[in-house]
Amino acid sequence: MPVARPETSDSRIIAHVDMDCFYVQVEQRKQPHLRGQPTAVVQYNSWKGGGLIAVGYEARKDGVKRSMRGDEAKKVCPQIQLVQVPVARGKADLTIYRNAGSEVVSILARKGRCERASIDEVYLDLTEAAETMLKETPIESLESIDEEVLKSHVLGLCLNGKDDKEIVREWLTRRDADHRDKLLACGAFIVAELRLQVLQETEFTCSAGIAHNKMLAKLASGMNKPAQQTIVTLSSVKGLLEPLPIKKMKQLGGKLGSSLQTDLGVNTVGDLLQFSEEKLQDIYGANTGTWLWNIARGISGDEVEGRLLPKSHGSGKTFPGVRALKTLASVEKWLKELCEELSERLQLDLETNKRVAHTLTLHANAYKSTDTDSHKKFPSKSCPLRYGAGKILEDSVKLFQAGLREFLGSYMNPVSGGWGITNLSVSASKIVAAPSGTSSITRYFHGQDRFHTSSEPSDEKFKLEDDKLSPLRTENHSASHQTECGGEQPQVTHDTSSFDRYETTCKDEATEGCLTLQNHEPKPRLPEKEKNINDEKPSYGQKRKATKEKGTSSILRFLQTNSCSSSNQETKCLSSGLQEALDVENESLIESQNNRRASQWRYNIDEIDQSVVEELPPEIQDEVRTWLRPQKQANTVKRGSNIAHYFSPQK
Numbered sequence: 001m002p003v004a005r006p007e008t009s010d011s012r013i014i015a016h017v018d019m020d021c022f023y024v025q026v027e028q029r030k031q032p033h034l035r036g037q038p039t040a041v042v043q044y045n046s047w048k049g050g051g052l053i054a055v056g057y058e059a060r061k062d063g064v065k066r067s068m069r070g071d072e073a074k075k076v077c078p079q080i081q082l083v084q085v086p087v088a089r090g091k092a093d094l095t096i097y098r099n100a101g102s103e104v105v106s107i108l109a110r111k112g113r114c115e116r117a118s119i120d121e122v123y124l125d126l127t128e129a130a131e132t133m134l135k136e137t138p139i140e141s142l143e144s145i146d147e148e149v150l151k152s153h154v155l156g157l158c159l160n161g162k163d164d165k166e167i168v169r170e171w172l173t174r175r176d177a178d179h180r181d182k183l184l185a186c187g188a189f190i191v192a193e194l195r196l197q198v199l200q201e202t203e204f205t206c207s208a209g210i211a212h213n214k215m216l217a218k219l220a221s222g223m224n225k226p227a228q229q230t231i232v233t234l235s236s237v238k239g240l241l242e243p244l245p246i247k248k249m250k251q252l253g254g255k256l257g258s259s260l261q262t263d264l265g266v267n268t269v270g271d272l273l274q275f276s277e278e279k280l281q282d283i284y285g286a287n288t289g290t291w292l293w294n295i296a297r298g299i300s301g302d303e304v305e306g307r308l309l310p311k312s313h314g315s316g317k318t319f320p321g322v323r324a325l326k327t328l329a330s331v332e333k334w335l336k337e338l339c340e341e342l343s344e345r346l347q348l349d350l351e352t353n354k355r356v357a358h359t360l361t362l363h364a365n366a367y368k369s370t371d372t373d374s375h376k377k378f379p380s381k382s383c384p385l386r387y388g389a390g391k392i393l394e395d396s397v398k399l400f401q402a403g404l405r406e407f408l409g410s411y412m413n414p415v416s417g418g419w420g421i422t423n424l425s426v427s428a429s430k431i432v433a434a435p436s437g438t439s440s441i442t443r444y445f446h447g448q449d450r451f452h453t454s455s456e457p458s459d460e461k462f463k464l465e466d467d468k469l470s471p472l473r474t475e476n477h478s479a480s481h482q483t484e485c486g487g488e489q490p491q492v493t494h495d496t497s498s499f500d501r502y503e504t505t506c507k508d509e510a511t512e513g514c515l516t517l518q519n520h521e522p523k524p525r526l527p528e529k530e531k532n533i534n535d536e537k538p539s540y541g542q543k544r545k546a547t548k549e550k551g552t553s554s555i556l557r558f559l560q561t562n563s564c565s566s567s568n569q570e571t572k573c574l575s576s577g578l579q580e581a582l583d584v585e586n587e588s589l590i591e592s593q594n595n596r597r598a599s600q601w602r603y604n605i606d607e608i609d610q611s612v613v614e615e616l617p618p619e620i621q622d623e624v625r626t627w628l629r630p631q632k633q634a635n636t637v638k639r640g641s642n643i644a645h646y647f648s649p650q651k
């Protein structure tokens with residue numbers, strides 16, 4: 001459900017950075033001979049050449065589209081290079097793309113608060129950096145302006161195709177400009193510099209939108225691609241929004257958007273303007289009504305969250321058509337693969353980032369062969385997460401059984417068939433910092449113990465015959481809101497129950513559909529002075545100088561030398577990804593919108609589950625076992641021990 005948040009200020013400077021044909025660029029970096037060639041990345045399923053999940057800009061010029069399969073792409077562009085997505089455990093393995101996304105995030109985070117929104121998208125709050133620049137290095141005093149900044153698209157500015165750069169220069173350096181426009185101009189310099197740094201350090205190009213809020217920045221980032229940036233001035237907001245199809249707006253791709261169309265005849269954002277806030281509140285409730293009224297006017301108070309790591313991890317696979325899973329055994333087989341992958345990623349997150357996840361959720365898309373109730377969705381189920389692939393699998397199987405039983409209703413026996421699973425995924429959310437130090441690990445154990453259910457006759461409780469569903473505290477989630485992928489990908493991808501990019505094709509929908517939905521009441525947000533991730537704040541002039549000395553070249557020049565055209569023959573429509581529903585497998589990081597309250601930890605040594613110890617690194621298992629024996633030995637654990645070291649932030 002959308003949350004109506006008033007703008008905290010209309011002079012924030014927010015950027016949305018979106019990588020260009022991301023998977024293709026990652027593959028081209030890996031195989032440089034592909035650079036400049038029409039290239040596409042195809043999914044794991046190779047039927048008809050595999051569904052395209054990423055299409056390079058050279059291939060787009062030849063008419064290749066993401067909705068095509070490899071065979072069709074070869075027909076329209078015979079010289080196309082098709083690269084298959086890496087595979088592990090019989091499914092797509094996105095690790096290489098995830099890691100590439102992390103490289104980019106670490107660079108973008110240098111200038112302000114940074115929120116990793118999907119595998120290839122980032123929001124930046126550059127307000128402080130822009131204000132500093134305005135104070136210390138006013139643009140009108142700059143002698144030369146980098147080409148990359150002059151190439152910016154300024155919405156509302158009339159260009160003639162001849163001296164566009166001069167017109168942009170004039171706009172950037174206007175002495176009498178509104179303060180907010182001056183800040184936007186500073187934002188354009190900062191973003192151009194960041195994009196050049198990304199190019200130099202990773203070889204990837206990206207595009208960006210620069211605006212006063214997240215919603216507008218996101219709308220703009222896809223308007224001029226690849227390797228370009230677009231500025232949304234306050235005066236251009238009305239013209240930008242009015243003609244936009246309502247369904248293209250984030251969070252309006254689903255039922256709410258459909259209701260606006262059918263119930264109110266609202267087809268564009270401009271159509272919404274005729275309704276008063278009270279009227280919209282009457283129809284959709286106070287929060288959603290206000291939110292709708294606001295977005296029609298370009299108002300959105302969403303803050304950029306300081307978060308460089310994903311909010312959740314997920315592993316999923318789709319089983320389209322005849323590949324649908326029709327037996328409990330086949331579901332279990334695939335759950336094993338998914339749970340192993342999820343467990344590995346959780347372990348890596350614990351080791352690398354010292355984070356632990358608290359909630360396990362299972363999503364599925366299903367059908368009944370004798371469908372009497374075609375609208376019924378497979379309910380997503382959650383329970384506390386226990387570490388270790390075996391436990392995750394055990395719990396996932398139980399969650400699946402509970403969900404299936406609910407989906408089928410009491411009159412159908414799951415064992416006798418009559419159902420099929422077309423999408424299956426598991427995700428881990430409610431990720432928080434792992435407690436550090438010896439005293440904290442005890443809390444960690446307590447948390448694990450809390451999750452542990454093996455001492456209970458859980459199998460019994462999960463029997464499908466049993467009327468009381470799960471022994472685990474399962475929670476239902478509306479399937480329509482499963483992931484950010486509301487499609488972070490129907491595309492193949494990002495379909496709701498698949499994820500990672502959460503990030504939704506739905507990159508947009510991703511945010512619409514989420515694992516856990518909570519009704520948020522609109523809360524006025526107070527301006528928040530958050531410290532930049534990078535404490536170092538050299539003056540803007542100094543930074544630029546340093547960059548220049550390193551020989552910054554413009555992105556345009558880089559692209560030309562790499563035979564990659566920067567012209568935007570095929571401009572990505574604002575949320576084109578949303579429409580291109582491919583049909584296969586994808587996994588994604590899920591950004592769940594779970595409750596973010598930190599858990600309360602308590603420790604009681606009697607409650608420690610021995611099995612948890614086995615999941616710890618070998619170097620600390622012995623120590624913990626000693627600790628678990630007679631309680632008098634518990635004191636042998638000292639601060640600075642191996643355990644403390646294991647969880648210490650320095651590790």
Ligand code: TTP
Pocket residue numbers: 018019020021022023024053054055119120225226489490491492493494501505506507572577578580582586
């Ligand atoms: P997008 O940002 O939607 O697209 P893109 O980066 O390929 O191209 P553009 O320049 O137009 O932004 O998606 C980012 C990556 O996510 C994409 O390279 C591949 C992956 N993806 C899927 O796996 N399935 C999908 O359905 C979509 C839309 C993307």
